[in-house]
Amino acid sequence: MSAQDWLSQGTLVLASNNKGKIAEFEKMFAELNLPVEVIAQGKLNIEDAVEDGLSFVENAIIKARHASRISGKPAIADDSGICVPILGGAPGIYSARYAGEHGDDAANNAKLLADLKPLRKDGEAIEGMFVCVLALVQHAEDPLPQIFQGIWQGEVMEAVRGENGFGYDPLFWLPELNVSSAELSKEEKNKISHRGQAMQLFKASLK
Template identity: 35%
Template sequence: MTVRVLVASRNAKKLRELQRVLDSAGIDGIELVGLDQVPPFPEAPETGATFEQNAAAKARDGAAATGMPCIADDSGLEVDALRGMPGVLSARWSGRHGDDAANTALLLGQLQDVPEDRRGAAFVSACALAFPSQDGETEVTVVRGEWRGHIVREPRGANGFGYDPVFQPEGEERTAAELTAEEKDASSHRGRALAQLVPVLAALAASG
């Protein structure tokens, strides 16, 4: 029997990323469902002060609205020279939510005069898995993954999304946008966080 799991996202790339994590772990019996595949429900705004708070809220909302286990993530870029910003504001750093080009351009402008040795940064992902509850006490597991690197001066690469073209991971000559999907999964912040959920997802698949 297949267990349906809601992924609280409309980003098809995130669904494919989680599917690759399941496949590489040999987990069968889970059908991933995106927000576009379920009836609309009220989604709370992402007003948490941390990635963990936002991910947990989205996962609880999804599980409560659909009755399915729900995975949600909140992720972003923390830049050392900007004291951890844009952080939870990463997707709307330029003032327009999801405008990758504008967000990246603003970030590069803010770092224009910052020397190489102070351009350190980390991609951070908090992933939450919530199970629907009959008594109102929703069980939520939250994990965190980080991917260290630094910000380059010009965008490079056409893969990925968000700030990937200006983020060069530690030990790499390429930016995140120059890596293949499989290479990124193996070391990315979201990949590292999702990998921590594999035991729970394996048990869920076995229970179905």
């Protein structure tokens, strides 16, 4: 089976129920103008997979296989989060449930701020990076998932700023642009974000 056989399948399942991610992906997939319909797994009544991997790559593959197994279609999954080196890479793969409850952005941001407070030194930025791994499987047992990875470097601020985006966007500072991720428009964010970078690699693989 060739790497792009999924393009002839008519449908590609997006293995996510995260509204923020789905909105970003729908915009990026629309720009790619693929000859397949990209459909979010929720529209097929597919619940979230159990993410018990220890890395972004493992969890992305788990999610893609899960969606593909239930739908019988090719699937693409994103696993992403923020990694802060001074915290040993945390929140990492636990970004969405860092404060305990999955998807509670306000609580997750508050916990990250609290964890970093005793580590902050005057005048020193705290580095952070958003990571996105996309995994594409032709079918549930695909032995060779395609992997596309994007890393977006920035800093973690001391307070939230901005109204756009989701997740940790209000805490993610981009010194070269002098804005937070949550102050970017969707179009601006998609061009440079971790997810946008991974999607560019995915796009390049189609050629």
